[in-house]
Amino acid sequence: MNEKLIYVGLAVFGILGPIAFPDYVMQMAVLWIMVLMATTWDITGGQMGYNSLGNITFFGVGMYVSAAIQVSMFYDLGEFTASYGAIKPVFTEAEYYTGLSMGIVMAGVACSGLALLLGLAVFGLRGPYFAIGTLGV
Numbered sequence: 697m698n699e700k701l702i703y704v705g706l707a708v709f710g711i712l713g714p715i716a717f718p719d720y721v722m723q724m725a726v727l728w729i730m731v732l733m734a735t736t737w738d739i740t741g742g743q744m745g746y747n748s749l750g751n752i753t754f755f756g757v758g759m760y761v762s763a764a765i766q767v768s769m770f771y772d773l774g775e776f777t778a779s780y781g782a783i784k785p786v787f788t789e790a791e792y793y794t795g796l797s798m799g800i801v802m803a804g805v806a807c808s809g810l811a812l813l814l815g816l817a818v819f820g821l822r823g824p825y826f827a828i829g830t831l832g833v
Contacts, residue, residue, distance in 0.1 A: 746826050750833030754807045761806040762799035769795045
């Protein structure tokens with residue numbers, strides 16, 4: 697019962713937090729990203745007993761794929777990257793949400809594919825060899 701109240705409280709804070717504290721939306725977004733990172737570490741390191749040092753790889757791949765999809769849907773990605781970010785793309789509201797939703801979906805697909813490929817190789821390792829194998833990722 698007490699555990700359910702904690703989860704309900706977190707859900708309510710996650711939904712109403714940006715409305716109650718609009719000036720802190722970015723800080724709350726970073727907070728929830730760090731909560732997700734801590735959860736992945738808890739599952740692999742704590743509950744499964746694997747000391748995975750490669751979790752940040754999936755975070756980085758997901759962020760890169762999401763950003764690349766969002767920009768390349770409406771702008772030339774080669775021109776954008778060649779300018780080292782000097783070109784500031786301006787999106788309409790429809791372009792923004794379309795790019796955001798496609799970027800999130802494709803980031804999940806890319807990270808799942810990478811996890812499948814790496815999992816086939818790395819999950820055969822045990823003990824400190826697993827930690828060293830994921831460190832190489």
